[in-house]
Each structure stands twice: as C-alpha cells, then as structure tokens.
Amino acid sequence: MSIEQFSVRGRLADTGEGITADELQLAARNHGMPLEGLRYDVTPPGLHYVLVHYDIPATNAATWSLTVDGCVEQPLSFSLTHLRAMGRRTVRVTLECAGNGRAALQPRPISQPWLNEAVGTAEWTGVLLSDLLRAAGIRADAVDVVFTGADHGVERGVEQDYQRGLSVTEAIDSGAIVAWEMNGQPLPPQHGYPLRLVVPGWYGMASVKWLRSIELIDHEFTGFQNAVAYRIRKTADDPGEPVTRIEPRALLIPPGFPDFMSRHRFVAAGTVTLHGRAWSGWAPIERVELSVDAGVSWHPAKMDAVGNDELAWRSFSYDWDATPGEHVLTVRAADASGREQPIEAEWNRGGFANNTAQRITVLVT
Ligand SMILES: Nc1nc2c(c(=O)[nH]1)N[C@H]1C(S)=C(S)[C@@H](COP(=O)(O)O)O[C@H]1N2
Ligand SMILES: [Mo]
DSSP: OOHHHHSOOOOBOOTTOOOOHHHHHHHHHSBOOOGGGGGSSSOOGGGSOBOOSSOOOOOOGGGOOEEEEESBSSOEEEOHHHHHHHOOEEEEEEEEOTTTTGGGSSSOBSSSOOOSOOEEEEEEEEEEHHHHHHHHOBOTTOOEEEEEEEEEEEETTEEEEEEEEEEHHHHHHTTOEEEEEETTEEOOGGGTTTOEEEOTTBOGGGSOSSEEEEEEESSOOOOHHHHTSSEEOSSTTOOOEEOOBOOOEEEEOOOSEEOTTTOOEEEOSEEEEEEEEEEOSSSOEEEEEEESSTTSSOEEOEEOOOOSOTTSOEEEEEEEEEOSEEEEEEEEEEETTSOBOOSSOOOOTTOOSOOOOEEEEEEEO
C-alpha cells in the first residue's frame, strides 16, 4: 500500500452522523479559546486557539535559518540574530481559523470540528516581511511569494511541507511580519517557535509557522494549501474561490454560569451586562447588534473605543433586562466594507468562513 492510498480523504458526514473518531482526534490536539477568554484584550498564550495540520516540529532557535531566494537580486539567509538586527515592531492581531464554525454546518465537512472558538488576539513582534523582501531585492518577474514551514505530512494523499503562497502585492500591502515573539515572549512551540509569519486580517492558514523559507516565484503558486485546500466550493469538482481575509464575527462572553455538558447558561433576573468582541479582516467593525428573542428584534450594542490596531478585535457591551424564562441570545457584527454576519449558515464543502451569528441559550431564574 502507498502513502497516497493510506491517507484519508475529506468527506461530508452522513445525515445524523455524530462526531467521528478522526474528528475527535483532531479536536483533542487542536484547541479553541474558551469563550470567557474574550474578556482579555490580548489573549494569554495558553488560551489562544491552536491549529496544527501535522506535528509540531522539533526546532532549534540557535541553529535556525530563514532563506529568502528565487526571483530576488540577492538570495539571503538569516539567523535569528540577523533578523533581530533588521528591526523590531509589534502588532496586535486577531487570528481566526478559516474552519471556525465548520461543525455547525449541515452536512458537516469532516475535519477539525470547530464551533465558534478558533480565535485569539496576540501581540506579535518581529520584522516587516516587506523589509526582508526589499533587503533581498524583489525582481520585476516576481509574481508570488511562497512560505514554507518545517512541518511535514500527508493530506488527501499528497505528501508535503506546509506551504502557502501570497501575491507579492498581498505580501507587502498586508503588513505581514516575520515574528519571533508572541505577547513579549519567544513563540511557544505550538505557535511556531522560533519563527512564523503573521498576516494581519487573513484567516490563520496564511500565517505559516516554523517558517524556514521564503521563495519568490515567477508564476502563480499552485501548492496544495492554496489550490486544493482553502477554497470555497459547493461541489467536489468546483475549482472554487480562494479563502483570504477574515469575515466579520461578534462573540459574546457567555453570561452567568454553565451546565457542564450542554453549556446552557443560567443567570439571575435583572440587568445583565453582556460583553463581547467583534472583528473583521476586511474593514473596521462598524456595529454590533443583539437580539434577546431569538432574532425577532435587534438592538445596537455599545461599542468601545477602537484601539490602535485596526485588525484586532473591538469590545462591545449591552445591558440586557433579563426576565425569568428561557431566552436565546443572538449577536451579529457588520464592518465598514458592508459585510454583515448571516443568521443562517451559507454552506460550502470545506466548511470555511462560516461566520453565522452566535446563539446562546440562557435560562433566567
Ligand atoms: N507550518 C504551519 N503553519 C501553519 C499551520 C500548520 O499546520 N503548519 N496551520 C495554519 C492554520 S490552518 C492556522 S488557523 C494557524 C493557527 O495559528 P495558531 O495555532 O498560532 O493559532 O496557523 C497556520 N500556520
Ligand atoms: Mo486554520
């Protein structure tokens, strides 16, 4: 039997099929941010969501090298010490996995079964990618920039290093940074130690961890993670549209206290101030609306001031006059580009970018 045959293909869950052992295995390795983690402006590192396709590779900062080559005037190789001498900037960025919301889709695409929690905000410190590219000299024939991580695996029969491409324009205009610190500390192993790319505003798949190579190529990159995975498609043979920037989403810190198993909430009647965060990779968040009657009527949330970092989440609150009985809270955000969260999910085969409005069932006692 060959590697290709041994590898498992993506599929959709059958009607009524529960979470499979394969999904459980992924969910036990990768983890989301518990939603009470929304209370922090910057997510403490252990609470930030984690997604790793293959294994966390064994890496060594002392011997690490990052190469920049291909369509450049001067191929370069950087040690961590060299990179630190190139500059130092810190950006606060909300990262979200493109698969966030996947497990709620019907039929369910079998993959990492995220509900709502594949998100986190960190302060990433490193050097601007554009400074590295300019140091090497971008040749006129450069089209795409290919980022390669040190991790290796098989996906739907294709053996590969984790690799993603961006156009030269996206690589520069996104303000991407090559980071060695998260929240002022060396990157934790699961977040890319010793070096990763962070592409502000883009779904997480673009932010290649354990970054070892940056190659400029003279054609469009057609690697697996760009051309096969991370496409919005309705059918298996549809070439689809690439997954790029983060769609708007608002999430509430679930109020009161939870039932252990169902996560249904309990709060005492009276004024309950609901708090949450909203973000979008396309444009600043403009408004957040809440419904406390399962989407029948909507009320504007009070938006807190915008911070300095446009691509970090924005906090909001709403004073809810909680009356006894069962209530369904719903929250939705809209950004300045006119994008608004849907109330009903828009399905796609990979389960990407499902930013359907969050619903929380609360029993007021
Ligand atoms: N080398 C490498 N980079 C990677 C991945 C990976 O599996 N390997 N996963 C990507 C995906 S799909 C996401 S959502 C983010 C997750 O980043 P985090 O674990 O730091 O939150 O990393 C991205 N970068
Ligand atoms: Mo992801």
